[in-house]
Amino acid sequence: MKEPYGVGLDIGTNSVGWTVVDASGHVRKIKGQTGIGVRLFKEGAAAADRRGFRTTRRRLKRVKWRLRLLREFFDQPISKVDINFFARRKYSDISPRDPNYNGLEKTLFNDRSDQDFYHDYPTIYHLREALMTQHRKFDVREIYLAIHHIVKYRGNFLRNDAATAYRSGTLDLQQHFETLNHLFSQADLELNLNLTTDVALLDSIKQTLVRTDISRSDRQKLIMPLLAVLTGATTAEKKRQKAVVTEFAKALVGNKTKIDVLTLTDIDATEAKDWAFSLEENQDKLPGIEDRFSEVGQQIIDEVIRLYASVNLAQLIPEGKRFSQSMVEKYKRHGEDLKLLKAYIRSQSDAKRGRAIRATYDQYIDGVKSKQVTQEAFQKALGKFVDADVDLNSWAAQIKQAIDSEQFMPKLRTKQNGAIPYQVQQNELDQIISNQKEYYPWLGEENPVIKRRGKFPYKLDELVGFRVPYYVGPLITKEMQAATANAGFAWMVRKADGPITPWNFDDKVDRVASATAFIQRMQTTDTYLIGEEVLPARSLIYQRFMVLNELNNIRVDDGQLTPRQKQRLYNQVFKKYKRVTAKNIQDNLVAAGEFPTAPRITGLADPKVFNSSLSTYHDLKQVLPEAMSDVRKQADIEKNHFMVNYF
Structure with a gap:
């Protein structure tokens, strides 16, 4: 135009x-x-979903990697007994009409029926329990099946103790409570909340938490008055302390918890729904809010989650019992409850009502539209029928009592199993090996990684206890991934070529170079100084900048701090306290003779506390006290140790 x-x-x-x-x-x-x-x-979509799928693929690939190594370990001994054992397992899910079907029988064994096997061992836990307790020679294929289950579902890595410390679900509350008391005082000095450390009270709390004959709400009510003595000077302070203790009690028993109250985090009322969930859902819910936690708030929720996992473990594995033993008992309990439910269904005069009751159980076992029905949802659905018959039907009364204790028809596979640490699984693996190596000496082969024999004495232990470090990423080099998959999510650096296994990992993979590459790939460039790399948020120099920048913004009785005052506060206050409050600044200014009384401090996002701190300085000072006191050495410490050790 x-x-x-x-x-x-x-x-x-x-x-x-x-x-x-x-x-x-x-x-x-x-x-x-x-x-x-x-x-x-x-x-445009956020990368979180895509990253989640990629992480899941990587996790499943490593499960297959471990199981492949297990098969290689058992291949020769099993092939001597049953040459087609692994082939039958591989093609067991392929239809006979499929062109890939190899014509082999779809049976677990070639010399006995599957019916006989499942009669002796209804679940894999029955087999594991027998392998640990019966002193006789078992079929090598049975040993493989049990160890396969252990390796596949090896548990979490939230604890660092040796496997021998997890022979049963012991629950030590005192250490957790002392840690939380310290964290609560760091998060808010005025809260003045101290969880009990009295041995007798802790024992009462412990006995209540592991009970399975009462509901979670009842357990919460019982432990509430035992957790802490409210020492607030005013009604408002006591009310605030009670709110935190209430949410803590809810968290321990698995009820829906207000995470913002528990972690002393300020949120808007519109966000309350996102911050209320049970810790059973923490893996799904926490990623959406964790960026809002303060440093201490993050430590509080981490500690509570660890304690919650310990409570779950103590419930799953009562003291003095093995994990498999407790699962066998749960299976038996389900069977007894099923007989009770069938008797209740038969007692119904209305056939349609009986079918509806049976449908609640079928959905519980089979799921609804590929989604699992929880025990809680099943008990709620069944409870609607039972409540109407409880005064007229003795079967209904018994079921009602079991539902009220939240123990009716337990399943073996639940989210609660996520609380099981790998040490529990390794402990049972070691017992199986110890019991069977008399008949199969190769089972007891020593761990080739000499430095790890203390915690992992057997070679097979590494398939349970070895974990690829997160900073290594996919077990493929950047160049190989780019050539084969046209992707850029690998950064591992090799020392030598060849297959990588848990037993030769340090011979094949350069941990330090891989960790450095992991940090460097996450660094971006500055938006102002084009082409310059940004500093890590927790580096010494960046935290110093953040502290001085926040000091620039505050006003003391409406006046600015002088450069000399800011440097003094930096050295005398921020280097002394990991978490600095407005009162710390006021006390320093008065002690220096610059103000007769505590001056008014404004300009802080939180009127009572500074957002910035020298947390890295304090952490490194605990490890390298003398070096951190020498300014000349701090730059070398940050350059040579910070990226690998701190991150």
């Missing part, structure tokens, strides 16, 4: 609206069409 014209754009997240107008603001014609329209496109 030769005449002046204007283009208007309305840019949205998934569309761009446009129009062409003349100098008078009228819409122009463009090639015979009105110059107005909209272009739609797919809205």
Whole structure:
């Protein structure tokens, strides 16, 4: 067009609206069409979902990696007994009409029926229990099946103790409570909350938490008055202490908890729904809010989650019992409850009502639309029928009592199993090996990694206890991944070529170089100094900048701090306290003789406490006290040790 014209754009997240107008603001014609329209496109998506899928694929790939190594370990001994054992397992899920079907029988064993095997061992836990307690020679295929289950479902890595410390679900509350008392005082000095450390009270709390004959709500009510003595000077202070203790009690028993109250985090009322959930859901819910936690708040929730996991473990594995033993008892309990439910169904005069009751159990076992039905949901659905019959039917009364204790028809596979640490599984693996190596000496082969024999004495232990460090990432080099998958999510650095196993990991993988590459790939460039790398948020120099920057913004009795005052506060207050409050600053200013009384401090995001701190300085000082006192050495410490050791 030769005449002046204007283009208007309305840019949205998934569309761009446009129009062409003349100098008078009228819409122009463009090639015979009105110059107005909209272009739609797919809205941008966050990387979190994609990253979650990638992480899951990586986890499943490592499970298959461990199971492949286990098969290689058992391949020769099993092939001598049953040459097609592994082939039958591999093709067991393929239809006989599938071209890939190899024609082998779909049985577990070639010399006995599966019915006989499952009669002796209804669940894998029955087999594991027998392998640990019966002193006789077992079929090597049975040993493989039990160890396969242990390696596949090896548990979490939340604890660092040796396997021998987890022979049963012991629960030590005192250490957890002392840690939380310290964290609560760090998070808010005025809260003045101290959880009990009295041995007798702790024992009562412990006995209540591990009970399985009462509901979670009843356990919460019983432990509430034992957890702490409210020492607030005013009614408001006691109310605040009670709120924190209440949410702590809810968290311990697995009820829905207000995480913001528990971690002393300020949130808007509109966010309350996102911050209320049971710790059973922490892996799903925490990622959405964890960036809002303060440093101490994050430590509080981490400690509470560890304690909650310990409580779950103590319930799953009562003291003095083995894990498999407790699962066998749970299986028997389910069977007894099923007989009770069937008797209740048979007692129904209305056949339609009986089918509806049976349907609640079928959904509990089979799920609904590929989604698992929880024990809680099943008991709630069944309870609607039972409540109507409880005064008329003795079977209903018994079921009602079991439902009220939340123990009716327990399942073996639940989210609660996520509390099981790998040490429990390794402990049972070691007992199986110890019991069977008399008949199969190769089972007791020593761990080739000499430095790890203390915690992992057998070679097979590494399949349970070895974990690929997170900073190593996928077990493939960046160049190989780019060539084979056209992806860029690998950064591992090799020392030598060849297959990587838990037993040769340090011979094949350069841990230090891989860790350095892991940190460097996460570093971005500055938005102002183009091309310059940004500093890590917890580096010494960046935290110093953040502290001084926050001191620049505060006002003391409406006046600014002088450079000399800021340097003194930095050295005398921030280097002394890991968490600095406004009162710490006031006390220093008064002690220096610069103010007769505590001055008024304004300009802080939180009126009582500074957001920035020298947390890295304090952490490193505990490890390297003399070196951190020498300013000349701090730069070397940050350069040589910070990236690998601290992150």
